[in-house]
Amino acid sequence: MKLHPLWADYPTLQKELIETRTLMESSVRLKNKEVEQAILTMIESGGKLLRPAYQLLFSRFGVENDRKKAIAIAASIELLHTATLIHDDIVDEADTRRGVASIRSKFGNSTAVYAGDYLFVSCFKLMSDYASSLKSLQLHSKSMEKILNGELGQMDHRYQYTITIEDYLDTISGKTAELFALSCGIGALESGTSERFAKKASDIGMAIGMAFQIIDDVLDYSQTDQSLGKPVLNDVKQGVYSLPLIISLSEQSPELLALIKKQTSMTIEDQQRIWEIVHETKGVEKAYQYAIDYTQKALKLISSLPDSPQKKELVQLTKTILDRIN
Template sequence: MNNTKQHRKYPLIAKELDLVNNCIDKTIQTKHTALQSALITMANNGGKYLRPSLLILSAKATKGEVTDKVIKLASAIEVLHMATLIHDDIIDDSNKRRGEISIQSKFGKDTAVYAGDLLFTNFFDLMLQTTDEHEYLVENAKTMRAVLNGELGQMKERFNIHQSLNDYIEDVKGKTAALFRLAAKEGAYFGGQTQYAQTMADFGENLGIAFQIIDDILDYTGSKKLNKPMLEDLTTGVYSLPLLLALKNENCYQKLAPILNKKYQMSKKDIEQIQEIILNSSAIQQSRQLALQYSQNALNSLEQLPKNPATKLLTKITKELLNRNM
């Protein structure tokens, strides 16, 4: 695996991320050739290691120790994240992931399903090597359930132009924020500073929600060209925050509803029209304000931590995620 570029971005934890990289490399080995090729391809596709970074930094920020146990937990959470991405691409029939050909597109759906399943098994292997604490085995099982429930909630709301903002946030808490929450909480707890575990859990959840909202905004504003995932999401009935907020405006609703009611029959021209309506509304600014609110909640949690280089870096990462490509 080669993630040195990301490691250089955070020199404070470069050594620890190299250890995570090595651990994942060893963990995803399998005698099944097709699966091995798929897993190596996924691992090499430029993951940012954000969740492992949050886990390690949470241990350091709370003045805990980055032990071998912490490294394995950081590796486990990235393996779990990789598994969810592979399965997401299968469900969405996505051809691309991180700018590269997706696993399901390159190796076929069968291999992709097995690769995702094997990564889930790898995740539990790493967990069992790390802890026999019932509370945190349950915590990890709850996180997996939260991720699934978030995806199921999103599926339930497909093509629902009346979806509530509360339902949207609840789904985001599962499909995106749950792994952020787990990473930050485990970093503090297994770093040995259990008194900060809940503070870091709150930090991670708020950061994860802000992260997803910014992703939603970038679908519409990141480029003048249509964002491929946005096009796929709209035509499969997955409506993100800017669209949901625009639909709350009566004038925008009147323009958007007839287009959205075409569902799978929406054309590229229809998608471009939706993008134009949203960019000309207040929905992007409203979305950004909500992201700012959750980001500030995350920063408020960090204020409760000891002042040190890791806390400073977590603060910087939080602000960078809010302002990326904006």
């Protein structure tokens, strides 16, 4: 089983992530083989597994060291993440995911809905089997609610030209960052740390998640000319506006606003001009500064943790979030 090359520098973590992926796959057992294959295809398509990695790292800070439990909770978190991705693709009518055909495009929307629903069930089944307290299950359910609210926030702001930076940050705090916060917080809590420590871990995860999403948005606008029009500019066409564009919209450019208002009638040439205006108005640079600020916040909080091998790995891994753009 191959993981992302990122994990070659973390041999212990790499081994546990392989076990996490194996457990995810073994938890998928359905009579309907089409849905089962759809789910396995998604799992095997190869995400970075960042969320379970953070969970595993924080699970080493406590007095308990039950690696079987830590791996099971890591698997449940990634199953939850995978479920949200499948449902995202249905809503966005996305044809690809991670460079391969999405489940909805390959198997149809009905199969994709059932696949996502099954993963939600699998997620909670693993949590109920391994979580040591009701507190962890409550955290899991509250996080799911926040993730959904983030998704609904994005839907509410579609084609909203007056969307603010605060609106965007509120949306991604649920849509993306909440699952990072859950990963870190529950990893600490289930390893026997204090609730105060677990809260700090959650805060670290939130800052990491915010930086991660903003960097993704910046990378979308850092594509070469050959990449223009997909996928970020298709998002613009569908009314989904990320931070670089929102910042540029705040500059009150009549040309940019006129292009955005074309909505689904937007041409490739229109999309390319939007890309150019976002760069001309420093939207990418200013968005990147937000990512730097959140990354520095995360690193400052990590620096206050007790010295340990996992602390060093947390620093190294978190810095890679910012390094992706360099």
